[in-house]
Amino acid sequence: MLLLIGAVLAASIVVALGAARTGLPVLVAFLGLGMLLGSDGPGGVDFDDAELAREVGIVGLALILYEGGLQTSWRRLRRVAAPAALLSTVGVVVSALLGGAAAHVLFELTWREAILLGAVVASTDAAAVFATLRFTHIRRGLARTLEAESGGNDPMAIALTLGLIAWIERPDSYGLDDLTLLLVQQLGLGLVVGVALGVAAAWVFGRLPHSIGAFAPVASVAAAALSFGAADVIGGSGFLAVYLVGLAVGSTPSRYRRQLVAFHEGLAFLAQVALFVVLGLLVFPSELPEVALPGLALALLLMLVVRPTAVFVATALNAFDNRERALLGWAGLRGAVPIVLATFVLSSSVVEANTIFNAVFFVVVVSAIVQGTTLEWIAGRLGLLAPAPPAHQSPLEVDPRSKLDLIDFAVAADHAIAGASVREVGLPRSAIIAVVGRGDESIPPRGSTVIEPGDLLFVLAPRERRQDVEDVFARWRRRV
Numbered sequence: 001m002l003l004l005i006g007a008v009l010a011a012s013i014v015v016a017l018g019a020a021r022t023g024l025p026v027l028v029a030f031l032g033l034g035m036l037l038g039s040d041g042p043g044g045v046d047f048d049d050a051e052l053a054r055e056v057g058i059v060g061l062a063l064i065l066y067e068g069g070l071q072t073s074w075r076r077l078r079r080v081a082a083p084a085a086l087l088s089t090v091g092v093v094v095s096a097l098l099g100g101a102a103a104h105v106l107f108e109l110t111w112r113e114a115i116l117l118g119a120v121v122a123s124t125d126a127a128a129v130f131a132t133l134r135f136t137h138i139r140r141g142l143a144r145t146l147e148a149e150s151g152g153n154d155p156m157a158i159a160l161t162l163g164l165i166a167w168i169e170r171p172d173s174y175g176l177d178d179l180t181l182l183l184v185q186q187l188g189l190g191l192v193v194g195v196a197l198g199v200a201a202a203w204v205f206g207r208l209p210h211s212i213g214a215f216a217p218v219a220s221v222a223a224a225a226l227s228f229g230a231a232d233v234i235g236g237s238g239f240l241a242v243y244l245v246g247l248a249v250g251s252t253p254s255r256y257r258r259q260l261v262a263f264h265e266g267l268a269f270l271a272q273v274a275l276f277v278v279l280g281l282l283v284f285p286s287e288l289p290e291v292a293l294p295g296l297a298l299a300l301l302l303m304l305v306v307r308p309t310a311v312f313v314a315t316a317l318n319a320f321d322n323r324e325r326a327l328l329g330w331a332g333l334r335g336a337v338p339i340v341l342a343t344f345v346l347s348s349s350v351v352e353a354n355t356i357f358n359a360v361f362f363v364v365v366v367s368a369i370v371q372g373t374t375l376e377w378i379a380g381r382l383g384l385l386a387p388a389p390p391a392h393q394s395p396l397e398v399d400p401r402s403k404l405d406l407i408d409f410a411v412a413a414d415h416a417i418a419g420a421s422v423r424e425v426g427l428p429r430s431a432i433i434a435v436v437g438r439g440d441e442s443i444p445p446r447g448s449t450v451i452e453p454g455d456l457l458f459v460l461a462p463r464e465r466r467q468d469v470e471d472v473f474a475r476w477r478r479r480v
Contacts, residue, residue, distance in 0.1 A: 008037070012273040025368040027128055027276060027335050031361075034280015047281040050346035057340030060275030061126070061154070062242045064336070066224040067268035068126050068151055069246025070261060071416065077148045077247070080141060083318040084148035087328070089187075091149070091314035092156040095122035095332075098306040099298070106294035107359065109352055112171075116164040117356045120342055121302060121363050123157035125335025126150045126243075128368060132333060136376040137385045140414035140453075142324060146331050151247075154337050155237035159186040161341045165348045189236025194244025197227045201245050202252040216256040217263040223249065258426030261475065272336070279339045282346070283361055291355060295362030302363060303371060307332035323382045330378050334367040386414045405463050406434070409473055413453035417476040423447035426475070428468045431461035 011033060019029040037043030077084070099118030103109055109117065129150035133143050163179035201223045208216060227245040228238035249260070288295075308329030315325055342360040345353045379385050411418055417425060422433055422445045436443040437456035443449065451457065461469045 008277060025372045027368045028365055030273060030276030031280040034277040035283050035285060038281045045281060050343050053278050053282050054343040054347050056278045057275055057343055060271035061340055062228045063271040064268050065126050065151060065239055065243040066246035067264040069243045070250040070264055072250055074247055074251045077144055080145040080148055083315055084145050084152060086314040087149040088152035089156055091310040092122045092153050094310040094313050095306055096160055098309060099302055102298055102301045106297055107355060112168050113352050117359060119157060119160040119164055120360055121334055121338045123153040123337050124150045124332050125337045128333040128335030132372055132375055138379045139384050139386050142327060143414055151243045155187055155190055155240040159183045161344055168350050185235050186237040189234055190231045190240035193231040193236055194241035198245045198248030202248045205249055205252050205254045213256060216259055220260050253424050275336055288358055291358045295359045298359060299363045299366035323384060327379055327382055327384050330371060331375055333371050334364045338364055386412055403463050405461055405466050407459045407469055409457045411451055411453055411455040415477055417451055418453045420451055422449045427472055428465055430465055431459055431469050434458050434460040
């Protein structure tokens with residue numbers, strides 16, 4: 001078993017490297033790896049346990065959402081909280097209804113089954129959105145709206161999916177009022193648990209003693225597991241709770257923040273490998289041709305009609321112009337969430353479960369390839385890319401005979417570090433921000449100094465630690 005796990009993980013690294021070099025979305029690459037390992041591929045692994053795939057998907061999504069919350073902070077999201085909340089609720093409902101109408105025409109599904117398919121593909125995917133936004137130059141406000149929406153719309157789609165499955169399975173004892181109650185219960189209790197445990201987690205991580213600093217990742221995993229489990233046990237959304245707790249921990253100034261971010265990046269990558277490979281194993285290529293044409297048609301309708309309409313409806317009262325709404329509409333990337341929700345259907349007694357699962361596979365693959373690879377190009381055509389930061393003259397000189405390097409970093413408007421304070425930057429202990437260049441000024445930084453877009457940071461560090469500083473710069477450049 002350990003040999004098999006090691007071989008799959010090694011293969012996933014090779015696949016990820018190949019995907020990065022060719023521009024293929026990692027999601028699609030990992031799904032392909034799972035399909036190659038499956039019974040219809042050369043791997044010959046016979047796997048059809050939808051219930052196990054569902055459990056793996058739930059754990060993987062929880063870890064991905066927690067890492068996404070950890071990478072940002074409430075300060076960066078609060079300005080986009082209102083439009084993101086509307087996209088996560090109203091947008092999901094509109095997408096489910098319109099997607100269901102399209103599915104009813106394209107597939108031989110009843111109205112309830114069609115709307116169930118619409119609900120399954122209604123939410124954007126956190127893993128796909130987080131991964132895409134980190135390497136694009138979309139304006140900060142739009143990127144943060146998409147990030148907040150992708151973290152918040154999963155609970156809504158999951159609650160809709162569970163409610164519709166129950167309605168189909170028990171049509172005589174379950175109705176629209178039960179579905180509405182389930183939505184309120186899931187979102188309300190998930191919000192309460194997430195906020196309460198988020199406050200507790202922020203208090204703990206802000207005071208974690210140095211003597212047990214090595215256990216900070218253990219405490220972080222415990223916070224994620226407790227938040228998800230507590231919400232789920234009382235009937236709330238564990239996904240909403242775990243994202244909010246991750247957001248709280250990520251917003252807390254702590255000496256362990258850099259350590260936690262690095263740890264959870266690796267854990268989230270491992271979760272993506274496990275999640276997508278297992279889901280790829282569940283896909284049987286021999287069953288795909290019969291739903292290929294309607295599946296592709298549904299994918300195109302979701303990209304070109306359903307998602308843009310849902311965005312326009314959900315943001316009608318927000319201060320977005322038509323170009324921004326068009327980009328938000330195109331950025332509705334589907335990924336792991338719809339496939340995991342499809343495993344919910346697959347493990348139920350819904351008659352057309354296999355058709356729904358295979359249709360979702362086409363939607364996800366087309367969305368990842370088409371939308372994921374063209375998002376920045378579309379943003380450029382719409383004039384919604386962030387401008388490059390202005391150049392600055394260095395205010396310092398370092399004696400070349402010393403063992404110190406002066407490294408500069410230009411802060412763009414959509415970098416993760418924009419809006420953070422100096423004490424939150426996560427540099428190695430031996431490195432400091434010596435000067436902040438801002439316009440024509442040179443500012444000696446304090447811990448409370450807030451880093452603004454356009455700043456040029458001059459970091460003083462020992463020469464042998466330069467690579468460590470460059471690694472931190474890579475995290476600063478991530479788009480949020």
